[in-house]
Amino acid sequence: MKDRVDEMDFKILSLLADNAQMPYTEVAKKAGVSPGTVHARTKKMKDLGLIKGATLSLDYSKIGWKMTIFLGVFLRESIMYKQVIEALKKIPEVVKIHHSTGKYDIFVKMHARDSMHYRDVYQDTILSIVGIKGIETFMSVEENMSRHILFD
Template identity: 30%
Template sequence: MSKRRLDDVDEQILKFLSRDARISNRKIAAELGITEGTVRSRIKRMQDEKLIRITAVTNIEKLKNPCLAFIWVDVDYSSDVDQIAAQLSEIPAMGFVAKMLGRFDILAITLVQDTEQLTDFLHSNISTIKGIRRTETSLGVNFVKHDYRVSRIVG
């Protein structure tokens, strides 16, 4: 199955949706000079093909004491990276999991309120996974910039 590429109209629709996912199809159509039906069908196709997902995103800047916990994971055997990353991604509180190149094998990110919650999270979720050699954790506590659109499809 080949990956479908987004054309210019798809990209323009996504620019509107990335700024405000509640914008009406009629307004997008008027701005782009196309029909409302075209906008509706393209959004539906992109959703059906899992190219986009329209969802609410928590504004991290409005949370009381947000701390992003960056959990760097080193595994025992490189052959276990896929399986351990999959286990980490199954943890509901985990917002991001990626296989990495460099010093660590996996980066996992979650949101915590304080170091006590982080400690509980690490002991109850991370330390129970077999094959993890060690972890190193960093906390993001002052957010200079948080652009939720960073996860937008870029083509």
């Protein structure tokens, strides 16, 4: 069953979700399998699109980007979501975009160095995107948790 995910795959995922840089030999030890098994199963999960890569988790405030902002975006017409999302993807400060249900059509996470930087991106770039009817902005005061689901 090469295209199915089983309990061992979930164990490997949980270990890598906790530390994406963990060597396969260490993952294998903790999972109770061979490094070759970890390699083969990880490749399978990448081929299935389950694992999309490994990323760094940055503390933006420690490198001078002191603001995390969430934007609830209202569209002029709901059919414009693809066009607006493509425009938002071009903004380097935007790090997450969700096409959503509920009050907002699109929900965005972005980072800025300070309030002036945010204002410039917001006024000069985001508000000029065709299709946006309005935006509600939320400033994060502090992030208290960021994690993946552990499957074991």
